[in-house]
Amino acid sequence: MVEQNQPTPSAQPVVESRRRHDWTFFLVAVGLLLVLNFVASRYFFRIDLTQDKRYTISNQTKQLLGNLQEPVQVTVYLEGEFPAGFRRLQNSIRETLEEFRLYSDGKVQYTFIDPNANTNEQARNQFYQQLVQKGLQPTNLFATEGDKKVEKIVFPGALISAGNKETAAILLKGSQAATPDERLNQSIEGLEYELATALRKVASTSSGRIGVLQGHGELWLPQAADFLGTISEYYTVNRVQISQVPNLNNFNLVVMMKPTQPYSEADKYKLDQFIMRGGKVLFLLDGVRASLDSVRENGLLAFPYDLNLQDLLFKYGVRVNPDLVQDLNASFIPMVTGYMGNQPQTQLVPWRYYPLINSFSQLPVTRNLDVVQTKFVSSIDTVKAVGIKKSPLLWTSQYSRIRESPVSISLNDPRIDRDPKLFGKSAIPVGYLLEGRFKSVFTNRPVPEGVTIPFEAEGKATQLVVFSDGDLAANDIDPRSGRPLELGFDRFSRSRFANKELLKNVVDYLLDEKGLIELRGKEIEIRPLDKAKLRDERTKWQAINLGAPLVLLLLFGVMKFWWRKRKYAR
Numbered sequence: 001m002v003e004q005n006q007p008t009p010s011a012q013p014v015v016e017s018r019r020r021h022d023w024t025f026f027l028v029a030v031g032l033l034l035v036l037n038f039v040a041s042r043y044f045f046r047i048d049l050t051q052d053k054r055y056t057i058s059n060q061t062k063q064l065l066g067n068l069q070e071p072v073q074v075t076v077y078l079e080g081e082f083p084a085g086f087r088r089l090q091n092s093i094r095e096t097l098e099e100f101r102l103y104s105d106g107k108v109q110y111t112f113i114d115p116n117a118n119t120n121e122q123a124r125n126q127f128y129q130q131l132v133q134k135g136l137q138p139t140n141l142f143a144t145e146g147d148k149k150v151e152k153i154v155f156p157g158a159l160i161s162a163g164n165k166e167t168a169a170i171l172l173k174g175s176q177a178a179t180p181d182e183r184l185n186q187s188i189e190g191l192e193y194e195l196a197t198a199l200r201k202v203a204s205t206s207s208g209r210i211g212v213l214q215g216h217g218e219l220w221l222p223q224a225a226d227f228l229g230t231i232s233e234y235y236t237v238n239r240v241q242i243s244q245v246p247n248l249n250n251f252n253l254v255v256m257m258k259p260t261q262p263y264s265e266a267d268k269y270k271l272d273q274f275i276m277r278g279g280k281v282l283f284l285l286d287g288v289r290a291s292l293d294s295v296r297e298n299g300l301l302a303f304p305y306d307l308n309l310q311d312l313l314f315k316y317g318v319r320v321n322p323d324l325v326q327d328l329n330a331s332f333i334p335m336v337t338g339y340m341g342n343q344p345q346t347q348l349v350p351w352r353y354y355p356l357i358n359s360f361s362q363l364p365v366t367r368n369l370d371v372v373q374t375k376f377v378s379s380i381d382t383v384k385a386v387g388i389k390k391s392p393l394l395w396t397s398q399y400s401r402i403r404e405s406p407v408s409i410s411l412n413d414p415r416i417d418r419d420p421k422l423f424g425k426s427a428i429p430v431g432y433l434l435e436g437r438f439k440s441v442f443t444n445r446p447v448p449e450g451v452t453i454p455f456e457a458e459g460k461a462t463q464l465v466v467f468s469d470g471d472l473a474a475n476d477i478d479p480r481s482g483r484p485l486e487l488g489f490d491r492f493s494r495s496r497f498a499n500k501e502l503l504k505n506v507v508d509y510l511l512d513e514k515g516l517i518e519l520r521g522k523e524i525e526i527r528p529l530d531k532a533k534l535r536d537e538r539t540k541w542q543a544i545n546l547g548a549p550l551v552l553l554l555l556f557g558v559m560k561f562w563w564r565k566r567k568y569a570r
Helices: 009-042 059-066 084-103 121-133 180-189 191-203 225-232 265-276 310-316 499-510 514-521 531-536 538-569
Strands: 072-076 108-112 139-145 148-154 157-162 165-170 209-214 236-241 253-257 280-284 300-302 318-320 323-327 330-340 343-357 380-382 389-395 400-404 407-409 429-439 458-467
Touching (some): 072 084, 084 108, 084 180, 084 191, 225 236, 265 310, 280 499, 310 318, 499 514
Antiparallel strands (some): 072 157, 300 407, 318 380
């Protein structure tokens, strides 16, 4: 009698065959896993399944990371417990740096540090001071711990170092006019750009020669010290007397910063032919001769500049008008409002001739910028220029007006110009990007004497940027030390504006660093929860989250039992 728990002789081959099949399947599966692991270790790839491709690194950044010659250390000072919004920023920084580490084959290493970890107040304050000196800007963060609200000082930035170079990256950016959630989202959108730009700075992987025009009363040191110092960290910057050189062919980009004296026909011809040969130009021009220092008690009558450049710009498609723009959204200047004894009493009052620009195009050059400060800015009109694409970059608020030259400027203007009805003009353009194949202004004109550049009537495709404010690149000077202050820092209101970031973006764009500048166009959609709906349906979704797994587990058990019963019943 054969026991039921032992296979019959006729079933032995079946059992052995099944056993061999199971072992073969197991060995093949293990072999496939080993092969896949070997291939994955040799050939790196990642798949981003998010709709807005938030984890996709651009090809330009991958190339930058792949070309690193030495290790790079990134120290992020954003560790600790934060509200949900800052945790999102913190996690996004960590995820971006992890991508950088992988694509750089481990050359990019990062660490997170809590600057508030030191319990000794004196040592902690000294550490704060060191971070500020290195370029990191603190911000106050209000959070709730238990039942009480607390205020923390946080440094939403990072220090990037390679070899003996170190630079700071500010990672909390965006427009201050936006809501906190929007600003955090703007910061997350710009993370790859900010980190890659800082990485490019310490890795010295950029090239490009910039000529800063001189000889016509333009800005130079110390008025433009911070702007020139900033771009010289990325590019080769040289001062050039255009009248003393035969041509501008040694440069990729020419910058014209607030000329105050007219250009000769020969100098204008050299500039025109530089553009015809594909050169890029950044124009920072004033339409009217005006400065706050020139406004005395009796006022100032401001007349237009005669720079002999009007026909050049007109041919290229724009006109900087001889007027001044006033805006109710303006920065402040100190003004004497009375006397106490012999001591004058000053107060900050809005100066309508200093419009604050908070309206930008959605081009990567200006997207997600903070407020830009202008001083005695003029309006810009476009004119017909065949084949030229004209893109406005920034414009004034909806409460603006234009004053035609000659303009009478008085220190009493803030007391008088208060009626919003006087400021009925909206969105006056003060900056343009021009792209295309430009036509020479010297067509059908004689070539100026003393110039040996062969004439070209139509140029190669190139880009120009025109701003109607020469002071965009001018930094304030500390009256006590005489040293230049940071570009965009207003010593009266102690506010920081985005002038330096704007001009840096423009230079990057014009010098074909578009693989990085295009990252500013990256969009990550905010998907906030509907708090009212969440409150109303909270119980339902809690029940679904708790009950659904149990129901699925029960169904799986029933199906398994039915399948086994049906299998062995046969």
